[in-house]
Amino acid sequence: MKKLFFVSALGLFSIGAFAQDAVNKAMVDQYRKDKEKSDKDVADPKNSAKASFWMERAKLYENIASNGSEVDSSAAKTALEAYKKVVELDVNKKGEPGKSSKEATNALTGAEGTVLFNAFVKQGAEKYQAKNLAGALEMFQAAQEINKKDTTASLYGGIAAQQLDKKEDAKTQFEKYVANGGKDPSVFYGLAQLYRADNNFDKAIEALNKGLEKSPGNKDLKSEVVNILLASGKEDQAINELTTLAQNDPKNVQNLVNLAILYDNTSSKANQRIKEIQGKLGQGNSKASSLTKNLESEKSKIEVYDGEVKRITALIKKTPKNTDLKRQLADVNNKKKESLAAIATMEGEAKAAAASASSTDNAGLEKELADLKAKQKDASEKAVTNYKKVLEVDGANYDALYNLGVFYFNEAVQLKSEVDNMNMTEYQQRGKEVEGRVCGKFKKAKPYFEKAVQAKDEAEAKENLATVNSVLEQFTAKQVACVEE
Template sequence: MKKTIFVSVLSLVTTGVFAQGLDNQLRDAQCKSITDEITKGEKASLDAKKGAKSSTWVKLAAAYEDMAINCGKDSLASQKAYNTYKKALEVEAGGKGTKDIEAALTSQKIYSALMQQGAGFYNSKNFADALKLFRLASEVSPKDTTAALYAGIVGQQAQDIDAAKIFFNKFIEQGGKDPAVFYSLSEIYKGEKNTAQAVDVLKKGIAANPNDKDLKGSLVNVQLSSGNSEEAIAELKKLVDGDPTNVNNILNLAILYDNSGKKEEALEWYKKALAVDPNNYDCNFNLGVYYFNQAVQIKNEVDKMDMKEYQKNGKAVEDKACAKFAEAKPYFETCKAVREKEGKALEEDLTSSLTSVNSVLEQCAKRK
């Protein structure tokens, strides 16, 4: 089953006075006050003396924060606040106020401002600006998984695959466990044909979510697509051990053994699948093919015999071939019954298999 990430960031836009249901008159008054503070602060920052003081920049940054959280008329106010605090830090140049500015740059307030406005861009499908703000929020709070998660999601939606990889990996490194992130990141690596990384991500996801069957199935699929049948078999066995009644996993394990040439193991698992679901179409069809192919191989031995050898051993070998064709027939007939019960047309490969088996068995009957 393909996992997808769905995150509602609308919930982020619920903090601050702007979202608390104040009437328009009060909100406009507050926005005007904040706008006036920004105008005053911007003017002061351009003054030679005042602009040389970090406190000027700190006040301006705080006004931008208020704009982002409590007014919302400037959709990039949070980014301006962040950059202005950075400017204050530069002006302070290691002075006494450095710690306070650094604290402001890692505060919950600037984080909330960035996340809130990033959510606004996300909801309006402006993924480029949303990514910009979520990226900054992740810098503000580097151990936070939410900002990393959102930055990864938006990076993927904005087709910025490098950003998606960076932030999904960061989410995982910080202890995030959402199975969909592991799946999405593995799909990115699969798309880049980086199978080793895809496998590594899925194994981490399984370690974080040991009961997630979809991640385990995805790991098997990646290993199969890369030709690692032995690893795929090992992973499928774990899936079967965890859910011994899942006929699809049992059947897939049988098919893996069959395709790997391990016929005895394949037969064992085909029969286990039938024990769980006797009318499973795919299992019955594969078992019919299994015995049919064995019969053909035996029949080929007869075709290679010269007259002398045929007179000595031919009939016995032909009897073995006929017995195998007879073993194949009931499985094909079960498939036919399943489709008829479902009211579906018979597949061409089933009708041709049944025709071939019946024809051969008629010849076998004439020989007796």
């Protein structure tokens, strides 16, 4: 998990905020002497039995914490314990608290006019500056016990705990900050990240929504709601949230890109499920036939790869020292190897399907298939629409250009599978017409890959562009006329 550092809070951690310029050396020396005497007197049974002694000790250490931390960097803790002794000892015969006990109780509960709480926060800040995060956290936690409604110590405590990677402590501290009315958006964001790291997505969303109640226009909180919805598999909700963001800020390119990608992913998932259902609907020989067709489709890729190998090899002969061409050749050979492995697997599946058949709820699957096809069509259209909206705002946006290229490339591949599944009679009747549309899809993808390469020199775009060019050359060689729809 990425650790978050709260700039607004850390700015308050400057030692300058607790400058000691007004404290002269004589005062510090006096604190040291008084401390030595008080520490020595603790061992005296007579002194240690008096509430007045512990009150003097509490105030001494409180002053040291506030004005002379160089004498004792944890003086606030000693002051706290001394005040507790006052409360313990200053009681009358009826067990009721005396005047000193009440004063000590006020200090321990952060009543108005008391300084113990500030002493803990100050020494906690000093420990933080000295990179003693564990000590800082201890001080801030103690401060919270004094003033349970304050947000300062819980904010600082959460920061220290987070940097210590004490996630549970950090959550506790930030939750206290939120409960006491804290408003810093970065705290709500950080709290959501802590819950997200535990896959507690509901709590993460809850934290972000609380933050949005305090800062309704905060874009980071709104965007993170979308991210967490995606991480939790709630894509439909994420689309709704992102659609609202895009409508409210139509020039925000990233929102449009993300929305387009969401629709793109929805389309891809629907396509995958469509294939699964179509596979289930094909029983016995039908299923085997379908798998065989898929196998042939996979085998057709070898032809593309072989063409690429031939093309790149010819270029390498012309420029044998070109390392990029050698890398491309290796990539193509690896893809061919993967395809051959897939072919081997698919051959086994086809044989297994031919040997057995299973009962299927065809009616239910056919309805699901029809619904999925409608969903896939709607999602793909909205993906393209939003990618094009991105390009209206930023014509050189790499993500939109590349993904549109991939979109039309995949459409071409899917359409090509129709040709691959045709028997000879079907091919003679309409094979050339479908091939022309396939060529048109590849041709439609080409300018997007070209512009993507111009926008950003990325290997993936260059490789896809090279593949498209190779395929188009093959169509030209076969004298297939491209038909763009």
